[in-house]
Structures are given as C-alpha cells and as structure tokens.
Amino acid sequence: MNKIISNNPFYFGGVVRGKHFCNRKSEMATIQADLNNGINLLIYAPRRFGKTSLIENTLQQINKHHIFLDMMSITDEKEFINDYFNAISKSLYTTTDKLINFFKKVLNIRPNISVDFDQTGQAKYSLQFGISEQPDVFKEIVDIPNRYAIHQKKRVIVIFDEFQEIRRLGFEDKLRSAIQAHSDHVAYLFSGSKKSIMTQIFFDKTNAFYRSVKHVPVLPIDAESWIDYIRTGFRNFNKQIDPNHIHAILKISKGFPYYTQQIAYEIFQITAETCNDDHVQQAVSSILDREADLFLFEWENLSTNQKKALKLLINAGGKNIYRKETMEQFGLTNSTMKKAMGGLIVKDVIDLNPDGYYLQDPLFAYYLKNRF
Ligand SMILES: Nc1ncnc2c1ncn2[C@@H]1O[C@H](COP(=O)(O)OP(=O)(O)OP(=O)(O)O)[C@@H](O)[C@H]1O
Ligand SMILES: [Mg+2]
DSSP, X not given: OOOOOOSOSOOOSSOOOGGGOOOOHXXXXXXXXXXXXXXXXXXXXXXXXXXXXXXHHHHHTOOSEEEEEEOTTOOSHHXXXXXXXXXXXXXXXXXXXXXHHHHHHHOSSOOEEEEEEOTXXXXXXXEEOOGGGHHHHHHHHHHHHHHHHHHHTSOEEEEEETGGGHHHHTOHHHHHHHHGGGTTTEEEEEEESOHHHHHHHHHOTTSTTTTOSEEOOOOOOOHHHHHHHHHHHHHTTTOBOOHHHHHHHHHHHTTOHHHHHHHHHHHHHHOSSBOOHHHHHHHHHHHHHHHHHHHHHHHHTSXXXXXXXXXXXXXXXXXXXXXXXXXXXXXXXXXXXXXXXXXXXXXXXXXXXXXXXXESSHHHHHHHHHHO
C-alpha cells in the first residue's frame, strides 16, 4: 500500500502505529509477558484513551496467533457467532482450503460456510444455521481457538475489544462456561471503555467472570515521553516548541492521549516556526468550540443533583467533597450528594484516584471549569 504523506506529525482518531505511537513500554511488556504465560487479562480505560492502539502494537510483537473481535457493533448472539467466526477464520489460516480442511477435522457440526471477497480481496466468512442449531454452533465456534491451539501445539491469544457490550448481549454466563476450560491453551484479553460495567463483570462475586483475569492498569502517558514525542514531531518539520508549552498542553489534557495529540495537532497547524503562548490558547479554544455541542449534550444528560455535584467536585478540586459547608453551598445534602456521585460513577463521568475524585474526560473538566 502507498503511504499517504501527512503535513502534520500528530494524529488523532483511530488506532496509532509506528511513529505516531508514544511510549506505553511498561504496559506492552506486562501484556506480552502475561499473554505468553497464558494469563487472562483485563484492560479498561475511557473512550479514546489508546486501548486498541496499545493492544495492536503489543500483538505485533508477539509471535503467536491472535484473534481480535471488536464487540461494539454486535447486536445479538447470532451476529456474535458470525463475527467471531469471521475473525477466527481470517486469523488462523491464510488460504480458504486450509481453513476448511481444519474445520472439517475439528468441528463436530457441519455448518454451511460461505466466503465473500470484497474489492480489496479481503475474505469475509459467514455461517448459515437455523435457530435450533444456534446453541451447538455457539459452543463449537467458541471452542475453535482451543482446538486450534491443541492442533498446532501453540498458545492462541483472543482479544475481545469493547467487551462491556456483553452485558447488552446477554450471554455472559454461556461465554464464560464455554471458555473456562481453555486456560491451558488460550489466553484471553478483555478490553473495555466502561469501567463501571467492566469492574462489575470481573469483580462482582455474583458474575460468571468473577476474578478470572489480571487487571493491567492503563494510565495517562507521562510528561517526559510527551515532551520527547511532541518536540521531535515539531523538529522533523523544522518547527520549535519548548517544554513550557508542552506542559501547558498537558495541564489541560492531563496526558490523555487523544486530547494531547489533538491539541498538539492544532498548535502545529497554526505555528509557522516557533510555538508561543497565543498558539496554545488559540488551539485550545478552537478545539473547545468544536467539542462544545458534545459537552453540552453530556451536561444535559445529567440530573440536577449530578450537575450540582459536578460543580462542587470541580470547585473543591476533587477533595473533601462531603464537607457539610461545601455541600450546603451547592444545595446538596449528604444523601443527595452520595446518590449523585453514585450516578456520576455509573455514567463513567467521574472516577476516583489516590488524589481524589476527577472527571474522566479532562477536556470536559476544562470546559466546565471555564464556564462556572
Ligand atoms: N500510545 C499512544 N501514543 C500517541 N497517541 C495515542 C496513543 N494511544 C492513543 N493515542 C491517541 O488516542 C487516539 C485514540 O486511540 P485508540 O483508538 O487506540 O483508543 P481507544 O481507547 O481504543 O478508543 P475507543 O474507545 O474509541 O475505541 C489515537 O488516534 C491517538 O490520537
Ligand atoms: Mg478502541
């Protein structure tokens, strides 16, 4: 494929690879070692935090078969079976003949397999089966990675991205019981962007997946790595940015990958040679203008008490938020505050770290702070 040349060294949107991919060294080393040892892993981080990029870049360095399924757009069990079957088929063998032969050898059912090729020659595999056959087909398909690993005498890695969707799909228990016998041959990585749901799935005693994984924390990328990355990006195009201005970016983005790239991108666009304070301000306000509708929508989605609690939280910097005088100032009582905080956590608007409560989306926090 021909490489498309960009006039800006920064990128925000989809998965980043190669020179666009910054740091994540320790996360990559942990994930690699654990998957190689057959440990099942759990990753959760807010939307656009770099989960898929981290997973893809890590897998590139692991010499093992891996199957990647994005569950975001799956609407029901039948679609899961077909999408998973397609993901499995595409990653196990390079030719359709070899694949069909393998399925003949290991499958106990004889489903109708069809394959379509798109314009780029990419194969898309699907299965035809009746509703009465669905339970058997489900079990057989979910078992393929294990049978393949035994057949090849080599561990297989399966990634379920956006796994929180399993809640909506309603076959969590069935999937868990189908894969729990795979531990010697298959390592699973469950990734998701809804912390509240992911922690419920994996840390609530009543759930099938309870404590079946090791959690790998994915933190914001550190300032030193960003300074190196952003300076190099500017230098490669004969432009300059000094660390002060990069710290100014990070003060707003908090090292959140998507926003750090987005702000760096905008600054780069308007900087002719050397970045100054005005460039940073201009870039941030044009991003805020663009995101305002989305933030307003998010704000309108909150109940009155949740709005009050969020104002309080921002005002107090996330600390001592249950102080009586502070709550009174914002028209909240101990119980309305608690309920509002619970709601904000379930909606994944806020989270708690050792420094106190904070908004998961740093730009939303910045936007609100400037409006109150
Ligand atoms: N390691 C990284 N270095 C530099 N930028 C990154 C990195 N990881 C993510 N980003 C930035 O964040 C954006 C989103 O990355 P990615 O799609 O991997 O996140 P995600 O968490 O999977 O998002 P989603 O929740 O939408 O699936 C990228 O386009 C890029 O701008
Ligand atoms: Mg993703």
